[in-house]
Amino acid sequence: MYSILDIETTGGKYNEEGITEIAIHKFDGHKVVDKFISLVNPEREIQPFVVNLTGINSKMLQSAPKFHEVAKRIVEITEGTTLVAHNAQFDYRILRTEFRRLGYNFERKTLCTVDLAKLLIPEAESHSLGKLVRSLGIPVSDRHRANGDALATLKLFKVLLNKDLNKTIIHEVTRAETLGELSQRQLRIVDQMPSETGVYYMFNKDRKIIYLGKSKDIKKRINQHFTSDTETGRNLQKETRKVTFELTGNELVAYLKVHEEIKRNPPKYRVNGDDLALLPTPNGKPSGQKEPFRLDGKNVMVVDKGREIGERSAVLIKNGQVKGMGFYELNHQINNLHILESILTPVNGGVEVIKQVELYLTYRKVVDIIEINSPN
Template identity: 45%
Template sequence: MYAILDIETTGGKYNEEGITEIAIYKFDGHEVVDQFISLVNPEIPIQPFVVGLTGINNEMLRNAPKFFEVAKRIVEITSDCTLVAHNAKFDYRILRLEFRRLGYEFQRKSLCTVELSKKLIPNMPSYSLGKLVKNLGIPITDRHRASGDAIATVKLFKLLLQKDSSKEIIKHSISSNPKLQMESKLIHIIDELPAIVGVYYMYNQAGNIIYIGKSKNIKKRVNQHFTNSSHKSKKIQQEVSVVTFESTGNELLALLKENEEIKKNKPKYNRALIKDIFSHALYTDKDKNNYVQFKIGKADPEKENITTFTNLNQAKSILEKIVEEFKLCQKHTGLHKTSGSCFNYSIKECYGACVTEESAEDYNKRAQQVINKYSYENKNMLVIDRGREVDEKSVILIEDGKFKGIGYYNLNFQVNHIETVKNIITPMQNNRDSQHIIQSYLRRKKPLKIVEF
């Protein structure tokens, strides 16, 4: 649990400042579950330049509560939380300073979104909150007011959690969790999980990831793990301490995220999934008469392919659908081995490429349509689909035919500049598995939109 906060102060000499406004949003990693926002009477004058910056003046604070009147609420809402702030050293110092004046030693773990941003989103032109969120397409209102800056920090932190594929932020907080008895522990874990599409992560008491999975219904899938009597499931039940999750909004991003993070984190109970997930591929060349030939073969990392398949039966089934949709020749796709005409020619479903009645030029135009549909080689495009929330969309970036990563953007933000899209993207490996996942998914389902650029 995180307490994401922003504090406005009077300004002045170091360790003589007072708080004029505070906003705290209690964030569970997915949504805000509690909040506290209040002006505070610092009992000392505000520096003129601060009045100009924040708009908060001495008159506004005359009837505001003094710090001792809000101190209990601050302790309560931050209890068992890690404090998160943009330039956390400043906010944490000011908060501790005010509590010391009351004779209370306030201590919490803290995280700084400036430091996290520099690590997870390198090479940004500026890491000031206003400029950073603007470059990331994160809306911000009431700049230099506690509530506006704090809610922008919530959105920034949510993006940083998404980009933290090694899960260092979450691992940091898990080892201090109290250990429960096995039965109550499993029940408690399931109760805390949602029935949404996404990726889930199982950690042991030391904070190490032991299993990663994806599901259209996370709650149901984890419950299956905890009620299964297989040897692997029993081992997981004994070792698991915490299960976290990430909503992805749609199945495609869940598949890609699961594939990426299993390979990166190598959980010990995911060993079977660390290997390649496809076995066959669709290849193409031309015969002596210049007709495009399609051929199914075993997947070879050294050879360029049109698309990949999980097994041979799937490959044949999809190729048969391609032949039917694009009126291709069974002979030139390897589905009917013959020296003469193919079977479809006899029932007038083939235009005669098998006996050279149809010209190679005409036939190859339809063959190229297949290649364009099932391969994104050399393409620059965005695959846009449902996001995690109603006012959000997900985006997959393909650049020069290579998968670059995934991200999310607010509907109020127009995806017009590719550089801005790159800022919100969580980079991912462009490997055969990720290509297979994208191609296979796009064969089965249509995303909301594909934008080529």
């Protein structure tokens, strides 16, 4: 027995969203045997982009039931079923969060039609719900409304069930009941992380680094690792016992630190591109045309924000090569190359590092780029 689910939310900060609409179709594998569709008063602000996307606004929800008024019905209709949703991790997390606010631990097994579609229809150009159902000739109406998307997911699920000739795929991709939720240990780790820019290190029980990366928001990134359904994500969730971090004040220093750390302390798991690259954009470049900044033969210091007030970061470029990085107080003498080199951590940047730094200096603002005394 399955509960085909779709939820519309207010948008907003992670784990602070509220439900604005919910649709559940109870499906026995052949036909719908029960359904529940309702607007929900989220008792919080709806983000403007969500209003534009769904058409649901606060005025529509003034007389709608609050979540605690529909919670019992949701529990009853989903009892003994597997929740099925397109990007099930999101819908399940939102639903569990709402129940947790009521002091109730809501647990169900889940199936994700994104995962199923990738396994059973790998040739699809896109696995987003709208594009996928259109490519399969499935009629859909009321996109981005809970019942419209739930019905589209139901029709897609029927197609996927027919394609699952071996009847083994569903068992293999059925997620653990608590997928997308954090354990108490993981919650404690996340709570200790700052919402700032820097480098983070994930350790296993043997105190070995199993993963490291950079982020503009370390807390958010660690949370994403702990709720990810990728192979690396699942391994990190099982093995991580401790996470430490170093603030850098800006992404450029964070990027250089990650590259140096990987060379000196290679982690167990391969670092994801977005956790490693400085500008994770299509084709390696951001949108927009700008005159490229070149390091060729230059002796400059890139000055940017530091870790705290009264501090700046410094990246040393010597003869066009990235040679060092570090931090200095604002009153420190910085225009003498010898003094500068003595306070910075050496960096051995290769061609890719130079390319990334050039892109960064082309498309990102820094505090200053200072010409320094020639080494000769």
